[in-house]
Amino acid sequence: MNEREMIAVGVETFGGPLRTLRLPVTAAGPGEVLVRVAAAAVNPADLGMVAGRYRWNDEVRFPLVPGYDVAGTDEATGQPVVAFTAHKSTQRGGYAEFVTLPADLVVPLPDGVAAVDAAPLPxxxxxxxxxxxxxxxxxxxxxxxxxxxxxxxxxxxxxxxxxxxxxxxxxxxxxxxxxxxxxxxxxxxxxxxxxxxxxxxxxxxxxxxxxxxxxxxxxxxxxVSVRHDRNGLVELVEHLAAGTLTAKVGLVLPLTDAAQAHRIVGRSEGAPKVTGKIVLVP
Ligand SMILES: NC(=O)c1ccc[n+]([C@@H]2O[C@H](COP(=O)([O-])OP(=O)(O)OC[C@H]3O[C@@H](n4cnc5c(N)ncnc54)[C@H](OP(=O)(O)O)[C@@H]3O)[C@@H](O)[C@H]2O)c1
CATH class of the missing domain: 3.40.50.720 (NAD(P)-binding Rossmann-like Domain)
Structure with missing residues (x-):
């Protein structure tokens, strides 16, 4: 049977360029959710990940797909969701069309909340x-x-x-x-x-x-070293849905422009200044 493939962005070695990759989609195992990513937020920590200045729980597997935050849909049910990838333990990154995550990391997103607005939250x-x-x-x-x-x-x-x-x-x-x-x-x-x-x-x-x-x-x-807190994420999503909390989005870019997003977040010479999160859209 042909393996299902997806577009992702990642590095093949620490410090290497962010490249668009074709990678197999990992099927959801027991207790996991396959998320079809609609929006992935870029965080300063992602730059440390690809540079190798980040501590994972296990030896790093390449290609390394960075990204902590995604919003999209549960591929099995069609339910809109937002998720923390807990990259430190899962090594599953959000810079991709799909990401397979332990169900505990995935929280339902109420109707009316756009994926781009939810992605920067976790x-x-x-x-x-x-x-x-x-x-x-x-x-x-x-x-x-x-x-x-x-x-x-x-x-x-x-x-x-x-x-x-x-x-x-x-x-x-x-x-x-x-x-x-x-x-x-x-x-x-x-x-x-x-x-x-x-x-x-x-x-x-x-x-x-x-x-x-x-x-x-x-x-x-x-x-403070962040740890996953499902109840906290649920509380944040409730605030977002009620309009009492906003994670400001400054720029939305295609996923394949992730390298430009990293130049902006890293304040590289000549990169524009963006206030608010950068969100990548596959
Ligand atoms: N401990 C953890 O678990 C954890 C989790 C998440 C994030 N972090 C860290 O927290 C930091 C902030 O993350 P973030 O996502 O909020 O980043 P961010 O959106 O880029 O915000 C950084 C803030 O720092 C300000 N800033 C930068 N340099 C400054 C300076 N020299 N003087 C005054 N203000 C300055 C920026 O202001 P201007 O835009 O006005 O320059 C901006 O308000 C990062 O270092 C990140 O790695 C840690």
Missing amino acids: LAGMTALQALDAIDEVDTLLVNGPRGAVGSLIVQLATARGTTVVPADDPGPVDAAVDVVGGAVARAAFDRVRDHGRYATVVPEFWVPGGPFAADRGITPQV
């Missing part, structure tokens, strides 16, 4: 929820990249919970800060937190154990 949204869990309930919060994907979702979710999100240029101490940028900007956010306040970063590569972010002034920094 990774950035679950990270935002987990960053808010890390700082717990506070009255005032600083987010140092409030227009980015994770940052803007933190701002919306925190505001909905009654927290006052303080603009970065507003002087004075805050109860908590969440860093979504890293580097010197992270330090500046940390310095704004009142004594015994809360601080969390989602940029762990800038974390230096025992360094400038060691417990200081009674503040113990929390490092």
